[in-house]
Amino acid sequence: MRSVQLLAATALAIALSVTSAAAQKKYDIGATDTEIKIGQTVPFSGPAYAGIGKTQAAYMKMINDQGGINGRKLNLIQYDDAYSPPKAVEQVRKLVEGDEVLFTFQIIGTPSNAAVQKYLNAKKVPQLLASTGASRFSDPQNAPWTIAFNPNYQSEGRIYAKYILANHPNAKIGIFYQNDDLGRDYITGLKSGLGDKAASMIVAEVSYELTDPTVDSQIVKLKAAGVDLLYDASTPKFAAQAIRKVADLDWHPVHILDINASPVSATLKPAGLDISKGIISTNYGKDPADPQWKDDPGVKAYFAFMDKYYPEGDKLNTVNTYGYSTAELLIQVLKQCGDNLTRENLMKQVTSLNKFVPSLALPGMSITTGPNDYRINKQMQMMKFNGERWELFGPIIEDTGPAG
Structure with a gap:
């Protein structure tokens, strides 16, 4: 009889622990216990911005090699939009409705971001760290699901x-x-x-x-x-x-x-x-070609990353340091999300950054955002x-x- 009671108690404890664990995890489409799906369009066949997407893909590979984020591997799905707004619309729809990504990341250029902003906000899909500085992409009142990375013009x-x-x-x-x-x-x-x-x-x-x-x-x-x-x-x-x-x-x-x-x-x-x-x-960022940063830990880590994960890339090209910095910030946001990988929580975390210091930021600079302040980079040096x-x-x- 006692063994039956013990088994029952053990079963109850296991059930409660499973329920508790399940309660702590929240997912929207694109996130599971093992994976986070991220969507991006890049002008691989357009202007000289392809390096941004290539650096970001290499960064995600590095993170996956290190075990991912909270045990989840990053699945970065990239499509070429050729820097064409109609192409960007077509590819973003495919990412959201076909691939079922959790969010879009670093869509490149003002025209492409403008073309998909209304669609993504209507679908309540985060348009995270958009690669543009036009003011309409840092406007929580009119576009609460959009936040740009670039300094607001x-x-x-x-x-x-x-x-x-x-x-x-x-x-x-x-x-x-x-x-x-x-x-x-x-x-x-x-x-x-x-x-x-x-x-x-x-x-x-x-x-x-x-x-x-x-x-x-x-x-x-x-x-x-x-x-x-x-x-x-x-x-x-x-x-x-x-x-x-x-x-x-x-x-x-x-x-x-x-x-x-x-x-x-x-x-x-x-x-x-x-x-x-x-x-x-x-x-607002360190230039890898500037000799004053040759012994800087952040720049050294960037060079080591490039050597291992993107050896064909130009280490001194600031297009690649930009890709590196945007990917680094995304990882910080995903870490803050923990096991609550909902689209709503993603926006909450990216708009509650508190003095985060990027590894390639100029000394004394940090990133702080708020629910009414979607500006990522608002500190600069002449x-x-x-x-x-x-x-x-x-x-x-x-x-x-x-x-x-």
Whole structure:
């Protein structure tokens, strides 16, 4: 009789423990005890961003080799969208409805993210760490299931305004901008940061279209307006044209270049390294080509990762450090989720980061988000081009403007 009671008690204890364990685990489609399905579109056949997706895939392999996240392997499903919005829509639908991923990760580019944002929010599928800085992707009121990784263009604009007010308070500012959401967001941020002084300091604004063969006439107009600080909210091709025309005119304004147009290989080399000297921009991550980081633990770990998991990749290309940093942040979010792998909890965790310090962040920088503040990177440091590479200078500047 006693043995029967003992067996019954043991059976009850096991049942209770199983029930308790089951109660602690919560899953949505795309997550199980053994796997987390992640969906991504990458322009493998488009512009030079393929390295981002390749680095991220290599990072996931490293994590799986280490045992995964809380015992679950990461299944990163990647499709080529060729940097085409219609293709991105088609592939994201396939990821959500066919592959049944838990969430999308790091869809690359403003056009592709814009094309799928409404669909993903209607489906309540997290659009995590989107690769864009347009303000519509950091707007919890209107798109609660979308959060971007890149610095918000308006935040970056306000950071430039802080720098200008502190260092060039009497500047005559001329704005050169791409006539789309990117350019307009940079203008909004600058004017917001300058406040009451915007009207008197900004003396000219000229735009260009993506279809324009040249921007020479725009640069001529800005010089003629008496501009002595050029605020350049453009992309690499047009920034390179602007730099060359400024040099042709023997014009020497303070030249501030947005982060999108700051890559040396894409903008400054085509323009001419010698005539790019003195240009100012901003950054939030360590450049692996900068000798000051050669003994940095984070950079050393990145180099070791590249050697083992992506040996064919260019270790000094910041496209690859970007892929590495975004994957690292995703892993942090998934760790915070624990055994509650629901879409709702994913959004809760990514919007409750508390002073997380990425391994490639500039010293003194960390990531803090909130349910009403979806900005991942809102701290930056100014940098100046010395003719060969960018050199950081000045303090960390944080955007304290509106969050949404």
